[in-house]
Amino acid sequence: xxxxxTVLSTRLLTKRYGSxxxxxxxDLEVGAGELFGFxxxxxxGKTTTIKMLVGLLRPTSGNARVAGIDIAxxxxxxxxxxxxxxDAATLYDKLSAREFLxxxxxxxxxxxxxxxxxxxxxxxxxxxxxxxxDFLSGYSRGMRQKVSLAAALLHDPQVLFLDEPTVxxxxxxxxxxxxxxxxxxxxxxxxxxxxxxxxxxxxxxTRLAIINHGRLVAMGSLQELRHMVGQDGxxxxxxxxxxxxxxxxxVSAVLRGLEN
Amino acid sequence: xxxxxxxxxxxxxxxxxLQMFINQTIRSRQAGRIAGTIAGAAVxxxxxxxxxxxTWLGVLASHRVPLRIDPVQVLSLAFxxxxxxxxxxxxxxxxxxLLLNPDLDVLxxxxxxxxxxxxxxxxxxxxxxxLLSLLFTAPALVVLAIANHNPxxxxxxxxxxxxxxxxxxxxxxxxxxxxxxxIPVGRGREVLTLFGIALGIGINLANFLLxxxxxxxxxxxxxxxxxxxxxxxxxxxxxLPSGWAGRSAAAVLNGDLATAGQWMLLLLAxxxxxxxxxxxxxxxxxxxxxxxxxxxxxxHATPRGRRSRGALxxxxxxxxxxxxxxxxxxxxxxxxxxxFIMPVVFLFVIFGLRFPRLLGAVRSLGDGPPAAMIGLIPxxxxxxxxxxxxxxxxxxxxxxxxxxYAASPNTTLRLLQAKxxxxxxxTALVVALAALVAEILxxxxxxxxxxxxxxxxxxxxxxxxxxxxxxxxxxRFDWTDARRMMHPVGIFVGMGLFSVVSAASxxxxxxxxxxxxxxxxxxxxxxxxxMTISVGGAIAVAALSILFGNQRLRGLEVG
Numbered sequence: 001x002x003x004x005x006t007v008l009s010t011r012l013l014t015k016r017y018g019s020x021x022x023x024x025x026x027d028l029e030v031g032a033g034e035l036f037g038f039x040x041x042x043x044x045g046k047t048t049t050i051k052m053l054v055g056l057l058r059p060t061s062g063n064a065r066v067a068g069i070d071i072a073x074x075x076x077x078x079x080x081x082x083x084x085x086x087d088a089a090t091l092y093d094k095l096s097a098r099e100f101l102x103x104x105x106x107x108x109x110x111x112x113x114x115x116x117x118x119x120x121x122x123x124x125x126x127x128x129x130x131x132x133x134d135f136l137s138g139y140s141r142g143m144r145q146k147v148s149l150a151a152a153l154l155h156d157p158q159v160l161f162l163d164e165p166t167v168x169x170x171x172x173x174x175x176x177x178x179x180x181x182x183x184x185x186x187x188x189x190x191x192x193x194x195x196x197x198x199x200x201x202x203x204x205x206t207r208l209a210i211i212n213h214g215r216l217v218a219m220g221s222l223q224e225l226r227h228m229v230g231q232d233g234x235x236x237x238x239x240x241x242x243x244x245x246x247x248x249x250x251v252s253a254v255l256r257g258l259e260n
Numbered sequence: 261x262x263x264x265x266x267x268x269x270x271x272x273x274x275x276x277x278l279q280m281f282i283n284q285t286i287r288s289r290q291a292g293r294i295a296g297t298i299a300g301a302a303v304x305x306x307x308x309x310x311x312x313x314x315t316w317l318g319v320l321a322s323h324r325v326p327l328r329i330d331p332v333q334v335l336s337l338a339f340x341x342x343x344x345x346x347x348x349x350x351x352x353x354x355x356x357x358l359l360l361n362p363d364l365d366v367l368x369x370x371x372x373x374x375x376x377x378x379x380x381x382x383x384x385x386x387x388x389x390x391l392l393s394l395l396f397t398a399p400a401l402v403v404l405a406i407a408n409h410n411p412x413x414x415x416x417x418x419x420x421x422x423x424x425x426x427x428x429x430x431x432x433x434x435x436x437x438x439x440x441x442x443i444p445v446g447r448g449r450e451v452l453t454l455f456g457i458a459l460g461i462g463i464n465l466a467n468f469l470l471x472x473x474x475x476x477x478x479x480x481x482x483x484x485x486x487x488x489x490x491x492x493x494x495x496x497x498x499x500l501p502s503g504w505a506g507r508s509a510a511a512v513l514n515g516d517l518a519t520a521g522q523w524m525l526l527l528l529a530x531x532x533x534x535x536x537x538x539x540x541x542x543x544x545x546x547x548x549x550x551x552x553x554x555x556x557x558x559x560h561a562t563p564r565g566r567r568s569r570g571a572l573x574x575x576x577x578x579x580x581x582x583x584x585x586x587x588x589x590x591x592x593x594x595x596x597x598x599x600f601i602m603p604v605v606f607l608f609v610i611f612g613l614r615f616p617r618l619l620g621a622v623r624s625l626g627d628g629p630p631a632a633m634i635g636l637i638p639x640x641x642x643x644x645x646x647x648x649x650x651x652x653x654x655x656x657x658x659x660x661x662x663x664x665y666a667a668s669p670n671t672t673l674r675l676l677q678a679k680x681x682x683x684x685x686x687t688a689l690v691v692a693l694a695a696l697v698a699e700i701l702x703x704x705x706x707x708x709x710x711x712x713x714x715x716x717x718x719x720x721x722x723x724x725x726x727x728x729x730x731x732x733x734x735x736r737f738d739w740t741d742a743r744r745m746m747h748p749v750g751i752f753v754g755m756g757l758f759s760v761v762s763a764a765s766x767x768x769x770x771x772x773x774x775x776x777x778x779x780x781x782x783x784x785x786x787x788x789x790x791m792t793i794s795v796g797g798a799i800a801v802a803a804l805s806i807l808f809g810n811q812r813l814r815g816l817e818v819g
Contacts, residue, residue: 056817094592109669
């Protein structure tokens with residue numbers, strides 16, 4: 001738990017689409033200053049959970065609170081404290097990065113002078129200052145990812161939600177993003193991010209949660225997870241495979257089947 | 261070889277398209293889509309019945325009054341005119357297929373030759389066009405087959421529909437491949453739109469200038485031809501495909517199958533040769549250079565002082581941000597911009613060329629509300645077009661980027677407010693300008709002119725707001741092609757409500773004139789009362805639509 005108390009919590013958070021249960025009875029607690037990794041195989045319910053936490057999807061039952069504010073009951077109030085970077089950020093192609101950031105700043109009620117100062121700083125931070133006036137349609141996936149992270153940071157949120165933030169980034173940019181997120185947490189703010197790259201999660205996160213088939217299967221620090229599976233010294237990858245039921249043997253068997 | 265492989269691949273693509281169509285309609289298991297399919301089928305059946313009935317009447321009339329027309333000339337003309345349609349749709353399809361459709365990469369990544377992939381596109385296009393031709397003419401062909409006791413007529417025409425478009429599709433495909441080499445990356449949609457506009461205006465203007473039906477004196481009219489038909493003698497030339505198709509079609513209708521077969525064979529041989537040669541050439545052209553080698557255009561940074569500071573007087577920062585963002589999106593995307601300027605262009609084509617005569621007719625009405633209100637007709641046409649194109653698409657304009665707003669700490673009602681501003685402002689401005697110019701030219705008396713302009717502005721604001729609300733109720737956020745931004749049902753409802761508002765306003769005007777005559781009240785008082793009711797009614801309906809729209813957006817989940 002973070003040193004400054006709980007900033008994000010969910011109670012029995014559930015999302016159903018007809019007969020399909022995407023997320024079931026999810027209980028999470030994330031503290032201030034934490035860099036929290038949310039892991040799970042494809043289709044486990046990571047994106048659905050994040051979308052419920054940022055107010056883009058309504059839970060079927062249960063609730064989620066950001067800094068004590070119920071996101072479903074007071075969405076505008078809670079959203080003012082949140083920054084969100086989706087997995088494949090669809091941006092307005094016919095705006096330049098600078099114009100998009102100006103737009104985002106206004107949406108989040110950032111005072112104009114502060115907004116312009118922060119935009120200049122963020123464009124420089126993400127090495128986008130030379131292309132800041134180009135249309136977003138000409139940006140690569142990695143550059144778009146940087147723009148959406150800059151937009152998420154612009155209003156100085158308390159909690160940052162990132163869905164697969166390192167997808168599409170070159171190693172240099174991934175490292176840069178990692179440093180930025182760690183600096184952000186050092187200021188007592190919280191990062192909640194989902195990823196497939198376990199190596200990054202292992203090195204960056206203070207605590208982790210693993211979700212499978214919509215249910216939370218484990219939560220804690222890496223050390224706590226190791227204790228949970230009963231084998232110290234295991235890598236996060238081994239713990240992940242153990243907890244989500246994915247077996248290397250199964251993969252080999254399937255591959256052998258394909259060859260035959 | 262590439263052509264044959266292309267034919268096979270084309271059939272495969274065609275099957276996939278058909279499968280997708282069935283999955284999206286009959287098999288969709290969505291009540292709305294199934295209802296839409298049934299409604300669409302009902303409209304087609306109704307149109308077919310009507311077409312069959314009209315054709316039957318034509319056949320009966322031709323038995324009573326023998327026509328002195330040359331069927332070869334008329335049918336050749338029809339095929340020549342059809343060539344215009346083929347050029348237009350093929351160019352759009354071809355550029356679309358080469359620049360915008362994402363499946364090109366998938367096909368090119370498959371172990372198929374480039375020639376066959378490009379040839380398959382042409383095959384799909386030919387199938388589409390021939391199917392459309394059949395869809396439009398099938399009932400008439402069946403009636404003609406019954407009347408002439410010749411069951412082969414529909415089949416012979418179906419074969420002509422399949423063969424005739426081939427040379428056009430091949431030539432246009434080659435032209436498109438040449439064109440895309442000079443189109444910068446990311447500008448495909450814009451160039452496509454520009455071509456669409458140029459061709460649309462060109463065909464309209466050419467029709468207006470050349471078609472005797474639009475002219476006081478006929479154009480190169482020959483005895484024996486109905487005066488309303490254009491006459492282009494070259495259409496039936498024996499060296500033109502339209503002449504071959506016309507001769508074959510006329511021979512089929514006369515029951516002369518041998519002659520029909522001869523001309524059709526010629527068309528088949530030439531089409532096959534052009535298709536084979538075109539497939540090879542297409543492949544060579546494609547391999548010779550591809551647009552992706554062209555670097556994307558860089559924008560020059562706008563000087564700080566000249567850049568908009570993102571503020572609009574009287575509007576809060578959030579509203580101003582959305583209004584400015586929408587304005588930038590619409591003016592930077594030609595496809596969006598066209599929605600704004602096309603009505604003006606067509607208004608010019610419709611009214612501009614006959615302007616002096618129309619103005620004289622309206623002026624002859626003298627001072628008073630009838631002349632002032634008739635002067636609002638161009639503004640009303642603009643209002644119809646702009647409110648539908650801008651208002652209905654206002655919310656859907658966000659597309660997949662709706663998450664940016666949805667994740668921000670703002671209500672959906674505020675988004676709708678912003679959308680009303682972003683659409684009502686330009687619409688009211690253009691409508692006011694059109695009304696002002698018309699009233700200055702007509703001079704119906706200053707009081708009536710001012711009242712008419714004010715009425716136009718108020719109605720523009722109310723009607724556009726109404727459309728924003730309807731657009732929110734039927735909002736689409738999953739579109740990738742701007743043409744699919746608006747929901748067909750939304751368009752239908754929007755047009756219906758616009759008609760209701762227009763009819764109610766016209767009715768109120770008539771009532772106000774009649775009431776003034778009966779009660780001997782000054783006309784200005786009854787007219788003002790009528791127009792207040794008209795504007796008030798429009799505002800009430802608009803407010804209601806915004807409430808419904810907000811309800812829909814509040815329930816929105818960006819999943």
